[in-house]
Amino acid sequence: MKVAISLSCLAIFVIMLTIMVGFTPLRPVTAQNPPSPPSPGPDRQNNPDRQNNKDQKKDQKKQDPVKPPAEVPDSDQTIRLGTQVVNVLFSAQDKTNRYVNDLKQEEVEILENGVAQEIFTFKKEFDLPLTLSLLIDVSGSERYTLPLLKDAGGQFVDSVLRSGKDTAAVIKFEGEATVVQGLTSNPARVRKGLEEVSYVAPPPVSVFGGPTPPINGGSRQGGTSLWDSVVATCSDMLAGEPGRKTIILLTDGDDTTSRLKIGDAIDEALRAEVVIYAIGIGDPGFGGVNEGALKRLCESTGGRAVFPRRPRELDQAFIQLEQDLRQQYLLAYEPKNEAADGSFRKIEIRVGVRKEVKIRHRRGYYAPKG
Numbered sequence: 001m002k003v004a005i006s007l008s009c010l011a012i013f014v015i016m017l018t019i020m021v022g023f024t025p026l027r028p029v030t031a032q033n034p035p036s037p038p039s040p041g042p043d044r045q046n047n048p049d050r051q052n053n054k055d056q057k058k059d060q061k062k063q064d065p066v067k068p069p070a071e072v073p074d075s076d077q078t079i080r081l082g083t084q085v086v087n088v089l090f091s092a093q094d095k096t097n098r099y100v101n102d103l104k105q106e107e108v109e110i111l112e113n114g115v116a117q118e119i120f121t122f123k124k125e126f127d128l129p130l131t132l133s134l135l136i137d138v139s140g141s142e143r144y145t146l147p148l149l150k151d152a153g154g155q156f157v158d159s160v161l162r163s164g165k166d167t168a169a170v171i172k173f174e175g176e177a178t179v180v181q182g183l184t185s186n187p188a189r190v191r192k193g194l195e196e197v198s199y200v201a202p203p204p205v206s207v208f209g210g211p212t213p214p215i216n217g218g219s220r221q222g223g224t225s226l227w228d229s230v231v232a233t234c235s236d237m238l239a240g241e242p243g244r245k246t247i248i249l250l251t252d253g254d255d256t257t258s259r260l261k262i263g264d265a266i267d268e269a270l271r272a273e274v275v276i277y278a279i280g281i282g283d284p285g286f287g288g289v290n291e292g293a294l295k296r297l298c299e300s301t302g303g304r305a306v307f308p309r310r311p312r313e314l315d316q317a318f319i320q321l322e323q324d325l326r327q328q329y330l331l332a333y334e335p336k337n338e339a340a341d342g343s344f345r346k347i348e349i350r351v352g353v354r355k356e357v358k359i360r361h362r363r364g365y366y367a368p369k370g
Helices: 002-022 042-046 048-063 075-080 146-160 187-196 226-238 262-272 291-300 311-326
Strands: 086-093 108-112 119-125 130-137 167-173 177-184 244-251 274-280 328-333 344-351 358-361 364-366
Touching (some): 086 344, 108 119, 146 311, 167 187, 167 226, 177 187, 226 244, 226 262, 244 291, 262 274, 311 328
Parallel strands (some): 244 274
Antiparallel strands (some): 086 328, 108 344, 167 177, 344 364
């Protein structure tokens, strides 16, 4: 009995010992360290400067802006660069003085000093801006016609001038030329300038006959400096202006005190590319109108002179000038003579297939010098 109890106790002890030996206590969870980065390769380890250069290049590529492609110049502009172009305005009329409006480029030939030129522009000219100077004689020979000239001239301005596009000026002259209204595109200002134009009385007559001698000996008051006034208008007002540069000259064509000659006036108009039109009217008591001088002045520049016989014909004279300004052709060419010698080049326009057509244009131009 005692032996059985002892064996039972021994068995229980062995079981308990076995359980105690096989039991493993739980350990607390600890944070794991992150994996270490891979070790640098041999290129990074052995050549740090080379790697720095690569990094700098990458940074520079990011900072440098992308350059736009270079512009290719237009081929036509390149061809035209440095070349001289001669523009010629002309009008055409048949033998009954009717305007010819159906000319074609292949019918027209232009010669410079007798040499045919190639036309690269030919068109009817309607829209080119007009730059106009009304040059008005206020000497004694115009005393009684001046009010009519001013009224008809005002109607002409209202009919011709396009506000905001064309420009006009008013200049009066006797011994000297005076600007009454500078170039403006406002017809109302031009009309006001015309209203301010007035007759200038000559100096008083001395006891010795003739005008009283001026104190300074150089005054031309009471005279008519027509040619000087044309030169001044072309060179000082119109030479640098764009568009169709035109002078409307209201005078009897009598010059008494100019220092320059009619040839100087024509040359200056040609240099400035100014076309001159004239309305020849004056007091018969002062010798009438010098038609020959006015025709020569106007026709040399491509314009014309009209001669109303009576004051009431003034309106019709201005209508003729307006028609001329609205019935023009424009052609352009590059001269074959490229010499910049300042020489005068004679221009001639021919319409070979229409013998009855009369062409009116400026007789030439002065080449640039330099």
